[in-house]
Amino acid sequence: xxxxxxxxxxxxxxxxxxxxxxxxxxxxxxxxxxxxxxxxxxxxxxxxxxxxxxxxxxxxxxxxxxxxxxxxxxxxxxxxxxxxxxxxxxxxxxxxxxxxxxxxxxxxxxxxxxxxxxxxxxxxxxxxxxxxxxxxxxxxxxxxxxxxxxxxxxxxxxxxxxxxxxxxxxxxxxxxxxxxxxxxxxxxxxxxxxxxxxxxxxxxxxxxxxxxxxxxxxxxxxxxxxxxxxxxxxxxxxxxxxxxxxxxxxxxxxxxxxxxxxxxxxxxxxxxxxxxxxxxxxxxxxxxxxxxxxxxxxxxxxxxxxxxxxxxxxxxxxxxxxxxxxxxxxxxxxxxxxxxxxxxxxxxxxxxxxxxxxxxxxxxxxxxxxxxxxxxxxxxxxxxxxxxxxxxxxxxxxxxxxxxxxxxxxxxxxxxxxxxxxxxxxxxxxxxxxxxxxxxxxxxxxxxxxxxxxxxxxxxxxxxxxxxxxxxxxxxxxxxxxxxxxxxxxxxxxxxxxxxxxxxxxxxxxxxxxxxxxxxxxxxxxxxxxxxxxxxxxxxxxxxxxxxxx
Amino acid sequence: xxxxxxxxxxxxxxxxxxxxxxxxxxxxxxxxxxxxxxxxxxxxxxxxxxxxxxxxxxxxxxxxxxxxxxxxxxxxxxxxxxxxxxxxxxxx
Numbered sequence: 001x002x003x004x005x006x007x008x009x010x011x012x013x014x015x016x017x018x019x020x021x022x023x024x025x026x027x028x029x030x031x032x033x034x035x036x037x038x039x040x041x042x043x044x045x046x047x048x049x050x051x052x053x054x055x056x057x058x059x060x061x062x063x064x065x066x067x068x069x070x071x072x073x074x075x076x077x078x079x080x081x082x083x084x085x086x087x088x089x090x091x092x093x094x095x096x097x098x099x100x101x102x103x104x105x106x107x108x109x110x111x112x113x114x115x116x117x118x119x120x121x122x123x124x125x126x127x128x129x130x131x132x133x134x135x136x137x138x139x140x141x142x143x144x145x146x147x148x149x150x151x152x153x154x155x156x157x158x159x160x161x162x163x164x165x166x167x168x169x170x171x172x173x174x175x176x177x178x179x180x181x182x183x184x185x186x187x188x189x190x191x192x193x194x195x196x197x198x199x200x201x202x203x204x205x206x207x208x209x210x211x212x213x214x215x216x217x218x219x220x221x222x223x224x225x226x227x228x229x230x231x232x233x234x235x236x237x238x239x240x241x242x243x244x245x246x247x248x249x250x251x252x253x254x255x256x257x258x259x260x261x262x263x264x265x266x267x268x269x270x271x272x273x274x275x276x277x278x279x280x281x282x283x284x285x286x287x288x289x290x291x292x293x294x295x296x297x298x299x300x301x302x303x304x305x306x307x308x309x310x311x312x313x314x315x316x317x318x319x320x321x322x323x324x325x326x327x328x329x330x331x332x333x334x335x336x337x338x339x340x341x342x343x344x345x346x347x348x349x350x351x352x353x354x355x356x357x358x359x360x361x362x363x364x365x366x367x368x369x370x371x372x373x374x375x376x377x378x379x380x381x382x383x384x385x386x387x388x389x390x391x392x393x394x395x396x397x398x399x400x401x402x403x404x405x406x407x408x409x410x411x412x413x414x415x416x417x418x419x420x421x422x423x424x425x426x427x428x429x430x431x432x433x434x435x436x437x438x439x440x441x442x443x444x445x446x447x448x449x450x451x452x453x454x455x456x457x458x459x460x461x462x463x464x465x466x467x468x469x470x471x472x473x474x475x476x477x478x479x480x481x482x483x484x485x486x487x488x489x490x491x492x493x494x495x496x497x498x499x500x501x502x503x504x505x506x507x508x509x510x511x512x513x514x515x516x517x518x519x520x521x522x523x524x525x526x527x528x529x530x531x532x533x534x535x536x537x538x539x540x541x542x543x544x545x546x547x548x549x550x
Numbered sequence: 551x552x553x554x555x556x557x558x559x560x561x562x563x564x565x566x567x568x569x570x571x572x573x574x575x576x577x578x579x580x581x582x583x584x585x586x587x588x589x590x591x592x593x594x595x596x597x598x599x600x601x602x603x604x605x606x607x608x609x610x611x612x613x614x615x616x617x618x619x620x621x622x623x624x625x626x627x628x629x630x631x632x633x634x635x636x637x638x639x640x641x642x
Binding site: 225226228229230233299303305419433434436437440467 | 558564566588589590598600607625626642
């Protein structure tokens, strides 16, 4: 303790004052000398006083009366009394009032100075402890607030982004903080159910800020009708945009398709997914063949799902690996295999399994968080067949027509933007995909064959030559060459009519020729006629009319 | 030689993708004989996409290679099926 300490000495006897102050100054301690209660009181504004040395009897009273005031103004400063009396009850009262020790007269300077120094040292340690404790309390308070915020975020995520569905059972045990696990499910527009169990690195706020963008993206992309592979890539893109790169999101994605009778599973950095048959026998385990989201770049992620016939499976169990942390069974950690065995005993009852694992913990207060999910596929198949696939069609009729001249015909974005416009009326994504294909084929047909007059069979011999021809022909496009496109939606008939005509020489509709699968050309119009309920070409007005049924 | 190379197909696989696709698979063919076309993100296709895939198939045939289509879905899958592409490619 190198800093100069200041001590207030209250002593009416001049020689004692001298002895005491000398002894302390030798130690490098600064002394404020006072000889009456009043003089001492006048020094009470000085915040640098670290210790009080008080004689008991003074001309203007007993120094006892100063003690409450000193305790209030200097709660951390030790008070030592200098006295020649041995009235033990008085000493006891002084101790009670907050006095730390007594120094007997006659004074032994060396003993006094060492005692004072020792109290000063201790007082500094006490002050440091006091500050550390204050610091600790404020950190704890911040942490509590953060925890409350994490819970709020988590609750918000669950309330706004999750729907419960019969057949998806989940059991959790939480150590009272937000654990970073989340189970979420959503229905795709095509009627498939997509379920995600995610486990973010860390706990509390750190986990919540990792999970939040993942959940929002998951829901938005499922709603948009994206495939599960595309959802994975979107999650990875979102992760790299919004989450610190040392925070990862391990997850299991499951898609259940009643229409295709399949269940597809992707496991990224999670324990095995356990598959059970009707007799609740374990028939397969799906290990994590992928890494948690956030580790690989988006284009390095494999979107390969393991797919099984839906009706071959009755139960599916999967869990977050917090489940095996801290769990002890006969003084050893529970292994993954132990946990798999426990779950396999009652695959339909996650609550039961989690209670059993909980009971194996050595220290019940230290348990980590557990999330264990069980899918009852019998119930889910029933649920999905009872849920009608929403396919609302736009109520009002609309029609647009466009005319594209010269170089405007080469705008690559035209078709997609037009399809996006049509989609904005509320058509399903699969319908819009069909519209895109039909419109693209008709436009390419009109531009390449109608206007540019490139021979279609050139594609047969040499695709590159075809492209060269096309590039050359494009240079000659003039502003009186045009393609007209019109789109008509009939809400009563639920049909979309696409009509395309061009200023060129028209094209020959050949009779249906079977196309072999390894032929690289000539599929355009056959695709159009398969996707449309009606396809007609009027050579007189060089116009193709197609109708798509919604 | 790599075991296999996965090509992540874009949302729109049509005539406008032609030069990117050709360049990508030709580069991949210098490193592998097994190609995966990841269709996870593909929403829009046209007949020239089918044509380009047939050209890829021919290149693979020359080196006894193989191509797998991963996660084809929606109308893209319907159109591949319409073209009987299961004869040229495998699906997963």
